Amino acid sequence: MRCQAGRGQAGHAGKKGGLDAAIAEEIEAEVERLIGAGVVDDFQAIETEARRVALRIMGQAVAHRLNADRSDDRGPWLSCACGGEARFAGRRPKTFTTAPGPLTLDRAWYRCDSCHTGFSPRDRALGMENTFLSPAALRMIGIAAARTGFEGSSALLRELAGLAVAPKTVERHAEALGREIAGDECRVRSSDRSTVRTASFCPSVRPSRSRCARISRRRPENASRNRRS
Ligand SMILES: [Zn+2]
Numbered sequence: 001m002r003c004q005a006g007r008g009q010a011g012h013a014g015k016k017g018g019l020d021a022a023i024a025e026e027i028e029a030e031v032e033r034l035i036g037a038g039v040v041d042d043f044q045a046i047e048t049e050a051r052r053v054a055l056r057i058m059g060q061a062v063a064h065r066l067n068a069d070r071s072d073d074r075g076p077w078l079s080c081a082c083g084g085e086a087r088f089a090g091r092r093p094k095t096f097t098t099a100p101g102p103l104t105l106d107r108a109w110y111r112c113d114s115c116h117t118g119f120s121p122r123d124r125a126l127g128m129e130n131t132f133l134s135p136a137a138l139r140m141i142g143i144a145a146a147r148t149g150f151e152g153s154s155a156l157l158r159e160l161a162g163l164a165v166a167p168k169t170v171e172r173h174a175e176a177l178g179r180e181i182a183g184d185e186c187r188v189r190s191s192d193r194s195t196v197r198t199a200s201f202c203p204s205v206r207p208s209r210s211r212c213a214r215i216s217r218r219r220p221e222n223a224s225r226n227r228r229s
Contacts, residue, residue, distance in 0.1 A: 019061065019064075023057055023061065026057060027053075027054075027057065030050075030053045031050075034046050034049055034050065034053075051162060052162055055099075055100040055101050055162055056100070056101055058100045059098065059100030059101045059102070059103050062098075062100065062103060063103045063104060063105060066105055066122075067105060067106045070091075070108070072107060072108040072120070072121045072122040072125070073088065073091075073108040074088075074108070074121055075088065076088050078110045078121070080110070080112035080114065080115060080117075080119070081115075081119075082112060082114055082115035082117075083114070084112050084113070084114030084115060085112070085114075086110035086111055086112035086118070086119065087110065087111055087112075087113070088108065088109075088110055089109045089110060089111040089118065090108075090109060091106050091107060091108055091109065092106070092107060092109040092120070093105065093106050093107075094107065094120075094123075094132070095132065096128055096132050096133065096134055096137075097132055097133050097134065097137050097163065097164070097165060098134035098136065098137055099134065099136040099137055099140070099161070099163070101162065101163075101164075102164075103134075105122065107120040107121075107122040107123060108120060108121060108122065131173075133165075133173060137163060137165070138173060138177070140157055140161055140163060141153065141157065141165060141169075141170050141173050141174060141177075142173075142174060142177045144156050144157055144170070145170055145171075145173075145174035145177075146174075150167040150168075150170045150171040150174065151167045153167070153170045153174070154166060154167040154169075154170050157170075
């Protein structure tokens with residue numbers, strides 16, 4: 001991974017070297033700030049803070065890399081899901097909750113005058129369309145919510161992963177995940193009664209056969225999501 005220098009990519013390697021040096025310098029400064037010249041008498045505080053700083057620095061590097069890549073600008077027009085043509089409407093920042101922490105991404109934005117909605121090709125590519133949660137953050141919420149209550153999940157995620165999500169956010173997304181899995185289970189049931197997948201993310205919304213009927217009549221999840229950017 002580090003052996004590209006001297007192979008015709010001096011500019012790229014130079015930038016990478018600069019970034020590596022800047023990250024190393026920031027880490028050294030943070031370690032010095034954490035430990036300093038004093039006696040270490042609270043190692044738990046140091047290791048907790050070290051994790052927070054490491055995640056923040058990695059998050060900054062990921063955001064820097066993604067924001068430097070403007071290939072999500074696909075030109076002045078792009079096909080919309082409604083069948084219309086969406087026009088390029090500039091770049092829009094949006095802050096996402098991700099595993100390393102909050103990341104603000106600068107994304108190309110397209111606006112469709114036919115269905116009056118907008119979309120970001122990058123959000124779609126990253127699996128973060130119509131949400132402010134990254135895939136890893138959403139997975140962590142689902143795992144925590146399957147094992148404890150929404151309040152407990154919020155506290156657990158903050159304590160173990162440094163992830164700041166309110167209990168209401170846990171509730172909303174855990175239930176959405178449960179509905180998706182429940183709908184999936186219903187589809188499997190209707191296509192093959194011998195194979196039933198388990199909705200393990202949120203047992204409280206695991207479907208009964210009567211709920212399957214209600215779920216099948218419900219509008220797709222994306223229909224309500226598309227009103228939000
Ligand atoms: Zn449209």
